[in-house]
Amino acid sequence: xxxxxxxxxxxxxxxxxxxxxxxxxxxxxxxxxxxxxxxxxxxxxxxxxxxxxxxxxxxxxxxxxxxxxxxxxxxxxxxxxxxxxxxxxxxxxxxxxxxxxxxxxxxxxxxxxxxxxxxxxxxxxxxxxxxxxxxxxxxxxxxxxxxxxxxxxxxxxxxxxxxxxxxxxxxxxxxxxxxxxxxxxxxxxxxxxxxxxxxxxxxxxxxxxxxxxxxxxxx
Numbered sequence: 001x002x003x004x005x006x007x008x009x010x011x012x013x014x015x016x017x018x019x020x021x022x023x024x025x026x027x028x029x030x031x032x033x034x035x036x037x038x039x040x041x042x043x044x045x046x047x048x049x050x051x052x053x054x055x056x057x058x059x060x061x062x063x064x065x066x067x068x069x070x071x072x073x074x075x076x077x078x079x080x081x082x083x084x085x086x087x088x089x090x091x092x093x094x095x096x097x098x099x100x101x102x103x104x105x106x107x108x109x110x111x112x113x114x115x116x117x118x119x120x121x122x123x124x125x126x127x128x129x130x131x132x133x134x135x136x137x138x139x140x141x142x143x144x145x146x147x148x149x150x151x152x153x154x155x156x157x158x159x160x161x162x163x164x165x166x167x168x169x170x171x172x173x174x175x176x177x178x179x180x181x182x183x184x185x186x187x188x189x190x191x192x193x194x195x196x197x198x199x200x201x202x203x204x205x206x207x208x209x210x211x212x213x214x215x216x217x218x219x
Contacts, residue, residue: 001181003174006046007192013042017167017191021207033085033214036138036167040089043165043189047134048093050163050187072132072161075100077125079137079149082211086136086167100125100133100156102149120152129157138210140169140190141203143176150180167191167210170203 006013016035019025026032051070058065077100078087091097103122133153137146146164162184164177169190177188196204212218 001178002187004189005193026213036085037089039167040086041092044090044093075131075133077133077135077153083137086138098126102152120148123152125156127157128159131159132161133159134163136165138167140166140173141197142201143173147180162186165189169193170197171195
């Protein structure tokens with residue numbers, strides 16, 4: 001498995017990540033969602049360079065033009081709810097892609113909010129057989145919800161290629177995903193990788209709860 005940390009290179013993406021982290025900017029939900037979307041667009045562009053391409057003949061009004069375009073049959077797969085702006089960013093670039101959705105949410109089994117579990121209740125997806133699946137989720141904390149989401153998606157078919165994209169990952173989460181996909185041709189793209197998670201399974205320094213910051217607190 002290959003891991004790409006985009007924070008190791010200089011680009012405007014780093015500014016958008018910084019704004020998402022900044023407590024003085026986070027209060028603007030519209031900007032928070034738009035930054036997720038913009039990061040999705042930039043990540044999708046970078047990922048597009050790794051797809052499979054071939055030359056095609058394009059009829060213009062004046063003749064024939066040759067263009068190298070991607071051959072991958074892309075499906076963008078997203079975990080509700082924080083994943084929606086990231087999904088939109090990818091879809092702005094891969095505008096002909098299929099779309100898949102799953103609900104995966106964390107809940108605590110104790111009053112102290114230390115014992116965490118993940119539940120999946122809903123899935124909607126096309127046939128994923130032999131597709132290039134881009135599984136996008138803004139936060140990769142423990143990696144458990146992403147692993148469960150992936151298992152849910154595989155009930156709809158086994159893709160030929162898997163690309164995972166997140167904005168902020170924890171190092172423990174990255175290590176877990178590397179174990180899950182050990183020896184497989186899978187690429188994990190990250191906007192940044194933070195060193196740890198806390199006792200509540202939040203990424204540190206992270207940015208807090210991306211879903212709440214994008215759409216408001218839940219009860």
